[in-house]
Amino acid sequence: MQTKLTNDIYEAAGYIKDSQVTAFPTETVYGLGANAYDEKAVSKIFRLKGRPQDNPLIVHIAEKKDIKVLASEINNTAAQIIKEYFPGPITVILKKNEIIPDIVTAGLDTIAVRMPSLKIAKNFIKACGVPVAAPSANLSGSPSPTSFTHVLKDFAGKIPCIIIGPQSEYGIESTVVDCTSETAEILRPGIITAEELRNAGIKISVSSFNDINIKTARSPGQKYRHYSPKAKVKIVSSQKTFEENSAYIGISPAVKFTKNIKLKKSCRNLYDYAKNLFSFFRECDDKGIKIIYAEKVEEKGIGIAIMNRLKKASS
Ligand code: TXA
Numbered sequence: 001m002q003t004k005l006t007n008d009i010y011e012a013a014g015y016i017k018d019s020q021v022t023a024f025p026t027e028t029v030y031g032l033g034a035n036a037y038d039e040k041a042v043s044k045i046f047r048l049k050g051r052p053q054d055n056p057l058i059v060h061i062a063e064k065k066d067i068k069v070l071a072s073e074i075n076n077t078a079a080q081i082i083k084e085y086f087p088g089p090i091t092v093i094l095k096k097n098e099i100i101p102d103i104v105t106a107g108l109d110t111i112a113v114r115m116p117s118l119k120i121a122k123n124f125i126k127a128c129g130v131p132v133a134a135p136s137a138n139l140s141g142s143p144s145p146t147s148f149t150h151v152l153k154d155f156a157g158k159i160p161c162i163i164i165g166p167q168s169e170y171g172i173e174s175t176v177v178d179c180t181s182e183t184a185e186i187l188r189p190g191i192i193t194a195e196e197l198r199n200a201g202i203k204i205s206v207s208s209f210n211d212i213n214i215k216t217a218r219s220p221g222q223k224y225r226h227y228s229p230k231a232k233v234k235i236v237s238s239q240k241t242f243e244e245n246s247a248y249i250g251i252s253p254a255v256k257f258t259k260n261i262k263l264k265k266s267c268r269n270l271y272d273y274a275k276n277l278f279s280f281f282r283e284c285d286d287k288g289i290k291i292i293y294a295e296k297v298e299e300k301g302i303g304i305a306i307m308n309r310l311k312k313a314s315s
């Protein structure tokens, strides 16, 4: 199969209307989309990624009014999050409507809904005319793609279309928030943090704040090994010696490098760390790096999401 790279969202939407899949950029990571109402199209996503059937997909929408079509209940907390943070890098879990086929939600009675803020993504979804079910556009187990070249690397010749977009602004996947009860719980940490949600007056349970690992087990995807480069990832705080053929990523400029370090990335701040993490993993794999030293950061704010991804990559 020829993989078409395009800037034309209408051309890309044509594939979705034709029961095929298309990869598209968002502000978090690239997604691999299919018509959420089309069971056969959605099954292609699972097959292509090698994704376990019990791991549900996020349904992407272009307009807030579409939430009512997908969800049977939007409580006050959900409404608040949607009002403040849609469109943006956050996904809400709501009670689902019958209209969504079981394959999308892995048989759960809930549905994950997200409205991306990246303009190309919004326009593409609008052009599809249907909600778009999409996981991250990577092979199951490999790091999420933050550029169209990453998608091409995993799916060239296997999917019909990739929309060319910018490097992902945030670089890690959306914050997933279970909004099925009035006190919301973060199932997957992201750029929108628990602190931020709380400061906006949204009720977030204390446990999700401190005990992210236990809570994430409720989001089926979190039980699988994820985000992993082929290289071994070591989380370090003040590493002084480096093994041969290794790489380093972190935010501290103070780290002294040796000649064993083949690749290094000094990030300006936590945002920059998150933005570059997955692309750095992929670059290391391309260059045959054996060990990636990743700097440990404080588990606070965005640091929680970064450490969540690092722990998964190193496990
Ligand atoms: O930023 C993102 O969220 C990207 C872009 C493409 O939107 N998408 C993404 O999808 O990261 P994926 O499939 O890689 O991760 C979705 C996560 C999984 O951990 C999945 O288990 C969880 O969301 N999830 C989906 N539906 C759920 C549900 N009904 N209940 C609990 N967790 C759910």
Ligand code: MG
Binding pocket: 135, 136, 144
């Ligand atoms: Mg994923």
